[in-house]
Amino acid sequence: MNRPLSNPTRRELLRRGALLGLSQPVLSGLGGFGLSLAAMGPAAAANTGGYKALVCLFLFGGNDAYNTLLATDSESWTAYGAARQSGTEGIALAAPGVPPKSGASLHARLGGVLPISPLNPQGRTLALHPVLSGVRDLFGAQRLALVSNVGPLSGPTTKAAFLSGTAPRPPKLFSHNDQQSVWQAFSTEGATRGWGGQMADRVLAGNGRAMFTSVSLSGNAVWLSGQSARQYQLSPSGAIHIGGLTDKTFNSATVQQKMLSLMRNVRNNSVAEREHAAVVGRSADAEALLRTTLPASGAGPWGTGGLSGTQVDPLLQLKDPETGTLMVNPAAEQLQAVARMIAARSALGMSRQVFFVGLGGFDTHDTQQQRHTRLMAQLNHALAYFDGVTTQMGVSELVTTFTASDFGRTFAANGDGCDHGWGGHHLVMGGAVRGGDLYGKLPVYGLSDGKGGFSSDDQLESGALLPSTSVEAYAATLGKWFGLTDSELLAVLPNLKNWNQSQRNLGFMA
Known part of the structure; x- marks a missing residue:
């Protein structure tokens, strides 16, 4: 039976946080909540040969x-x-x-x-x-x-x-x-x-x-x-984007990055604020990753290529x-x-x-x-x-x-x-x-x-x-x-x- 570590090191905290998809800035601001989250024992690995x-x-x-x-x-x-x-x-x-x-x-x-x-x-x-x-x-x-x-x-x-x-x-x-x-x-x-x-x-x-x-x-x-x-x-349609779809807020990329930075970090010890920052960080990191790894909806075989932005895929x-x-x-x-x-x-x-x-x-x-x-x-x-x-x-x-x-x-x-x-x-x-x-x-x-x-x-x-x-x-x-x-x-x-x-x-x- 796997048991959680009673007092994880910072390296272990970061490793488990990365496993959960949290960024290092988010983990740094999570305090006790983050420690409790990352200290969850690693799940017993089932027989995971290949993909399913x-x-x-x-x-x-x-x-x-x-x-x-x-x-x-x-x-x-x-x-x-x-x-x-x-x-x-x-x-x-x-x-x-x-x-x-x-x-x-x-x-x-x-x-x-x-x-x-x-x-x-x-x-x-x-x-x-x-x-x-x-x-x-x-x-x-x-x-x-x-x-x-x-x-x-x-x-x-x-x-x-x-x-x-x-x-x-x-x-x-x-x-x-x-x-x-x-x-x-x-x-x-x-x-x-x-x-x-x-x-x-x-x-x-x-x-x-x-x-x-x-x-x-x-x-x-x-x-x-x-x-x-x-x-x-x-x-x-894909990952949910925080802020403007063009990576700009009020037509400014700087404004959007500042807003994301504010949402990622916490200023007090509020559990709700820490959790909100963790969720925002996780969402932003996931969206950034999927933007470059998720294939386009119009690619085959799941989609029909060459459609305009207003056309509905006939396959759907x-x-x-x-x-x-x-x-x-x-x-x-x-x-x-x-x-x-x-x-x-x-x-x-x-x-x-x-x-x-x-x-x-x-x-x-x-x-x-x-x-x-x-x-x-x-x-x-x-x-x-x-x-x-x-x-x-x-x-x-x-x-x-x-x-x-x-x-x-x-x-x-x-x-x-x-x-x-x-x-x-x-x-x-x-x-x-x-x-x-x-x-x-x-x-x-x-x-x-x-x-x-x-x-x-x-x-x-x-x-x-x-x-x-x-x-x-x-x-x-x-x-x-x-x-x-x-x-x-x-x-x-x-x-x-x-x-x-x-x-x-x-x-x-x-």
């Missing part, structure tokens, strides 16, 4: 898993239609093989769901949302896996135990902010360390620029924060499935920046990185046909784009992208939408993924009793899925590929010990 990156694509709002991956065998399809074909249109998708046709319903215009053939279909027939053609192709090429019914769990449980109150349940179940945090950090809103960041803690020593180990393209994400690992927030655009008009895909924009960071990995001395990308709007209580279809189209385009880019870069086997979300949604429609659920299906993509198959137990669809209950042991109130696969097992499978040992995974994932050894690795990573 994990990319979390978080679907904010709670993705409707029932309309993402569908069971289409006769019994399942009958139950699906009964639960979702309410009102004049409902939210049910068209059956496999139904041709697209004009009409009032967007789902009718799209045609039927897209059949897929997992290597182990679990005795069922399966399909994907009609706009997930790229995902279907990646699945068929065995570059993408489907992981069924994942959700936060403290340990194995059953419907009977849950209903009787004898099984523990996640805190504040069905709350957006809390379940986003539980997925990312196994604790409700206010958590400070996520499992991505704690994995990053264990690989910091193998990175030349530790400050670029945890990188967010979607604002503050607790998933990226560890004990020593600090998340670095990058915009889709797709057609709105409802209107047919072109729209910019925010998820693809963020993944373009991830690709550029990965391209700079050698210049930055990176061995392991974790990235966080977000796509919002999945809280589809109403107008689900339009909203969820558009989001599925964006997810499909983003994954196909990123797979193509990483393949052309020659890093596909080194980069694994996976989805996460607040929760799934209910089986029962509420009219033209569906409500908060629990378990949900997820996608894992990359050259190291054992794709073309379904992992985890596919749930059985039940029939409603007319009082909110469903006949299936896999479905709770309104058909919300009782997870059969824990977030911990999902994370452990990713973490094992990333290079963490079994003991490190048990330290990062607090409830993993509650499952036996055979249930801790889902097998979707080579």
